[in-house]
Amino acid sequence: MTPSDDFSSIPDDAWTLYQVDGPYRRYICHLDDQRSVIKTEMVEDDTLIRANQDELFESRMSRFGEGKVVARVPMNVFLDPATEIVEKLQEGDKDHIKWFLNSEQARPWRNFRGEV
Numbered sequence: 001m002t003p004s005d006d007f008s009s010i011p012d013d014a015w016t017l018y019q020v021d022g023p024y025r026r027y028i029c030h031l032d033d034q035r036s037v038i039k040t041e042m043v044e045d046d047t048l049i050r051a052n053q054d055e056l057f058e059s060r061m062s063r064f065g066e067g068k069v070v071a072r073v074p075m076n077v078f079l080d081p082a083t084e085i086v087e088k089l090q091e092g093d094k095d096h097i098k099w100f101l102n103s104e105q106a107r108p109w110r111n112f113r114g115e116v
Contacts, residue, residue: 007037015039042074048109055111062112070112071101077109 007029015027025041042048052072078085083105088096098116100106 007039010037040075042076045074045108048072048074052109052111056113059112068112070114070116071106071109072111073106073109 010029014029016029017025018028019026027039027041029037029039031037073085077083081087083100085097085100101110101116
């Protein structure tokens with residue numbers, strides 16, 4: 001199994017729910033006797049977006065500081081090839097994450113005002 005393996009063709013009925021952890025659901029699919037694939041779904045995007053919006057509203061009187069959390073991005077968005085976040089970080093491009101967090105696409109995940 002390599003990082004380039006595509007498991008998106010696994011049918012829905014092959015997955016077995018094995019863990020419920022707050023907003024996350026984890027499923028497992030046994031490919032054979034020695035290999036399994038785990039998938040994690042965040043089922044409460046609306047809850048995360050609402051919490052981020054509340055914190056964004058509250059941040060209007062706060063100052064920027066070292067180590068300030070400015071966004072909470074779900075793993076499915078973080079790992080999505082369309083956002084290129086992981087790929088750019090692996091290449092050492094730290095400006096891409098700033099660009100992404102300042103973009104309209106990342107607005108639901110922002111929880112602190114201003115530009116990164």
